[in-house]
Amino acid sequence: MPSCAVKGGCPTDYIAIALSILSFTVLVLWCIVPFIVHKVPRTKGSGFWIPVIQVVASFFLLLSLVYQLSIALFSSLLIISNNFLKLGERYWWRSCYLWGAQWTIPVITLHSLYIAILVGVTTAVHHIEFRFDELKDLWRGILVSAVSIVIWITAYILNEVYDNISWLEVASRFLLLVVASILVVAFFSISSSQPLLSQISLRRRETREFRTMSQALGIPDSGVLAQSEPISRIDPNEPLDKLLLNKRFRQSFMAFADSVHFFDEVYELSKIPEDDCVRRIYMARHIIQKYIVAGAAMEVNISHRSKQEILSTSNLARPDLFQNALNEIIQLMRTNLARDYWSSMFFLKFQEDSNLRSNEYELEQMTGWNFSPRLSSVHGADDPFHQDHLLKSSGCSSDTTDL
Amino acid sequence: MLSCVTENMGLLCSRNRRYNDADAEENAQTAEIERRIELETKAEKHIQKLLLLGAGESGKSTIFKQIKLLFQTGFDEAELKSYLPVIHANVYQTIKLLHDGSKEFSQNEADFSKYVLSDENKLSDIGARLDYPYLTKELAQEIENLWKDPAIQETYARGSELQIPDCTDYFMENLQRLSDANYVPTKEDVLYARVRTTGVVEIQFSPVGENKKSGEVYRLFDVGGQRNERRKWIHLFEGVSAVIFCAAISEYDQTLFEDENRNRMMETKELFEWVLKQPCFEKTSFMLFLNKFDIFEKKILKVPLSVCEWFKDYQPVSTGKQEIEHAYEFVKKKFEESYFQNTAPDRVDRVFKIYRTTALDQKVVKKTFKLVDETLRRRNLFEAGLL
Numbered sequence: 001m002p003s004c005a006v007k008g009g010c011p012t013d014y015i016a017i018a019l020s021i022l023s024f025t026v027l028v029l030w031c032i033v034p035f036i037v038h039k040v041p042r043t044k045g046s047g048f049w050i051p052v053i054q055v056v057a058s059f060f061l062l063l064s065l066v067y068q069l070s071i072a073l074f075s076s077l078l079i080i081s082n083n084f085l086k087l088g089e090r091y092w093w094r095s096c097y098l099w100g101a102q103w104t105i106p107v108i109t110l111h112s113l114y115i116a117i118l119v120g121v122t123t124a125v126h127h128i129e130f131r132f133d134e135l136k137d138l139w140r141g142i143l144v145s146a147v148s149i150v151i152w153i154t155a156y157i158l159n160e161v162y163d164n165i166s167w168l169e170v171a172s173r174f175l176l177l178v179v180a181s182i183l184v185v186a187f188f189s190i191s192s193s194q195p196l197l198s199q200i201s202l203r204r205r206e207t208r209e210f211r212t213m214s215q216a217l218g219i220p221d222s223g224v225l226a227q228s229e230p231i232s233r234i235d236p237n238e239p240l241d242k243l244l245l246n247k248r249f250r251q252s253f254m255a256f257a258d259s260v261h262f263f264d265e266v267y268e269l270s271k272i273p274e275d276d277c278v279r280r281i282y283m284a285r286h287i288i289q290k291y292i293v294a295g296a297a298m299e300v301n302i303s304h305r306s307k308q309e310i311l312s313t314s315n316l317a318r319p320d321l322f323q324n325a326l327n328e329i330i331q332l333m334r335t336n337l338a339r340d341y342w343s344s345m346f347f348l349k350f351q352e353d354s355n356l357r358s359n360e361y362e363l364e365q366m367t368g369w370n371f372s373p374r375l376s377s378v379h380g381a382d383d384p385f386h387q388d389h390l391l392k393s394s395g396c397s398s399d400t401t402d403l
Numbered sequence: 404m405l406s407c408v409t410e411n412m413g414l415l416c417s418r419n420r421r422y423n424d425a426d427a428e429e430n431a432q433t434a435e436i437e438r439r440i441e442l443e444t445k446a447e448k449h450i451q452k453l454l455l456l457g458a459g460e461s462g463k464s465t466i467f468k469q470i471k472l473l474f475q476t477g478f479d480e481a482e483l484k485s486y487l488p489v490i491h492a493n494v495y496q497t498i499k500l501l502h503d504g505s506k507e508f509s510q511n512e513a514d515f516s517k518y519v520l521s522d523e524n525k526l527s528d529i530g531a532r533l534d535y536p537y538l539t540k541e542l543a544q545e546i547e548n549l550w551k552d553p554a555i556q557e558t559y560a561r562g563s564e565l566q567i568p569d570c571t572d573y574f575m576e577n578l579q580r581l582s583d584a585n586y587v588p589t590k591e592d593v594l595y596a597r598v599r600t601t602g603v604v605e606i607q608f609s610p611v612g613e614n615k616k617s618g619e620v621y622r623l624f625d626v627g628g629q630r631n632e633r634r635k636w637i638h639l640f641e642g643v644s645a646v647i648f649c650a651a652i653s654e655y656d657q658t659l660f661e662d663e664n665r666n667r668m669m670e671t672k673e674l675f676e677w678v679l680k681q682p683c684f685e686k687t688s689f690m691l692f693l694n695k696f697d698i699f700e701k702k703i704l705k706v707p708l709s710v711c712e713w714f715k716d717y718q719p720v721s722t723g724k725q726e727i728e729h730a731y732e733f734v735k736k737k738f739e740e741s742y743f744q745n746t747a748p749d750r751v752d753r754v755f756k757i758y759r760t761t762a763l764d765q766k767v768v769k770k771t772f773k774l775v776d777e778t779l780r781r782r783n784l785f786e787a788g789l790l
């Protein structure tokens with residue numbers, strides 16, 4: 001035992017090395033298996049490179065730790081074959097420690113600095129709501145790093161002070177390598193790597209296409225209309241925001257005007273329970289990207305103030321995040337869109353679907369109405385005139401038969 | 404044909420009587436539709452497409468409403484009544500804007516004392532709500548009292564910083580009438596009512612004057628002017644006879660509704676230039692409406708034109724009416740310059756006309772439209788080689 005402490009090649013050293021090789025293999029398999037088993041197409045850009053960097057970094061970390069041990073191992077092998085190198089080995093080994101003594105303080109300072117920066121950054125961003133509770137992980141990471149450094153310093157000092165207790169040296173290097181091996185695997189599974197994990201996880205198989213964000217987030221009763229949706233009579237005199245809670249009506253109005261899509265998605269957001277911050281934030285971010293940001297694909301017509309209020313918020317999970325913007329949009333729908341909607345083909349069709357076509361009298365009335373279709377969608381392929389053929393033939397009564 | 408008939412006969416026999424009637428009716432209807440479509444497509448060729456373009460709140464929809472009034476049936480009672488909630492909403496929103504504005508000024512300005520309201524009230528809360536109460540006499544009185552508060556008046560004097568709509572003065576002066584239990588909005592009220600347009604609206608009309616000479620049929624498209632609305636414009640750009648570009652010349656000291664860091668006049672300039680450069684408009688006539696002249700002539704005596712970066716080099720020459728004319732001519736010249744700078748040499752033969760308008764003034768709009776109509780007809784004759 002005492003000799004192997006200096007020469008290297010103690011059983012604990014072998015165990016530690018085996019463990020680190022094992023953990024590294026696990027790591028590599030973890031990354032590769034999903035790709036091999038499920039033939040997931042390789043993602044490009046950061047999605048691919050971040051796991052690669054993480055694996056390579058883990059490899060180097062373990063390698064650098066194994067380095068000390070392996071020097072000892074290799075040299076012990078060499079000693080057997082080549083007695084002459086014995087002195088040289090000792091010298092080498094010693095020089096490592098000398099190097100250590102000389103550089104330990106700056107290295108420790110560097111590590112402490114790293115932790116200090118980490119603490120600083122974390123406090124600076126502590127008010128941001130992250131997707132996966134990254135903040136908690138950051139604090140956890142800081143704690144672990146700090147503890148590791150403390151352990152390292154303790155081990156170093158003990159080794160320096162009790163230079164002659166060989167088991168201490170052996171134990172400390174065993175501990176160091178084992179802890180590092182575990183950490184390497186652990187780091188890969190914590191949530192800051194979550195996006196990577198979701199990308200390469202085994203569950204990847206069940207890739208599904210979601211038509212809307214609310215479906216992807218599993219918000220109940222969202223997405224396509226179920227046939228069983230109750231058919232109810234719509235009274236145009238009721239307040240619009242009440243009417244819009246009717247799904248059938250909402251879908252019909254959505255086809256007529258794009259602003260209603262915003263209402264729909266905010267309504268879906270309101271269905272997520274308030275304590276489910278992660279999903280709320282996901283949905284809020286989706287809405288902001290799609291409707292609020294300047295130049296967004298479906299940007300809504302809201303005032304500068306409401307927009308700024310949303311974009312500068314510190315809490316994306318806030319329940320009233322979109323309230324002012326939503327009020328503006330409802331007001332816009334009420335004053336501008338609704339009046340035209342009641343006399344549009346969309347409402348006619350809606351009524352027809354709801355079996356409301358009661359008598360010829362209604363149709364008679366509608367022929368005289370002035371139809372003003374809106375651009376219902378904004379994506380390039382959309383042709384605003386595609387309904388025109390129907391609408392142009394002023395005999396709207398005949399059109400209704402086509403529906 | 405025969406087979407068709409026999410087939411029909413077979414069907415006739417197999418179905419019950421009620422169904423037969425429906426079938427025959429349907430056939431007649433189909434024929435009617437086809438006949439109409441044919442007529443429509445024939446007529447379609449003669450319809451001229453006009454686009455109302457311009458930044459937000461430049462008066463496009465007001466022009467649109469005027470056209471409805473002038474050349475169509477106008478507004479029936481139901482339509483007038485449908486503007487009642489809009490007008491009431493305008494009142495509540497405006498008073499909220501003014502109330503909140505005065506609060507903000509009283510907190511941040513050095514001369515805060517003049518913005519401090521004499522007493523607190525709940526009106527601001529109503530403005531924030533969605534379900535406005537009916538404007539009763541009592542509420543109207545309360546609003547009127549607040550409106551007459553010196554702090555609110557001071558705030559209103561700085562209205563250009565607050566996105567206060569142009570209709571404020573008009574509605575506040577008419578509060579008593581608006582709050583009547585049997586109130587039905589007048590044509591004028593409807594013209595003043597501020598509604599942000601979203602999407603695209605169209606009407607078809609023929610400006611048949613007293614002499615019934617013009618047989619031209621126009622289809623006029625009105626669009627929303629805010630930035631987010633402009634992505635919808637592009638769908639309309641094909642086959643346009645004329646673009647009516649509205650520029651609110653009174654807004655040289657105001658910022659955009661959708662981006663308060665941006666001067667409205669600068670936005671209009673850039674937008675105008677963007678429209679001019681559109682490949683679709685190679686042969687399209689441009690009618691530039693320098694709109695809101697009524698507000699412009701009042702403002703120009705109080706706020707120097709040079710506050711706007713585009714008009715930095717403006718030098719006032721005199722006072723009163725002369726000064727107004729001078730300023731207007733200056734603005735007009737700027738737009739002219741911009742037009743020629745942004746029109747490629749091969750497009751210079753497209754028509755470009757500038758009109759001084761006040762969209763709220765029916766007479767002015769009517770006169771302007773006659774001129775537009777005349778210009779477009781002459782242009783058509785010219786293109787047909789008759790002139």
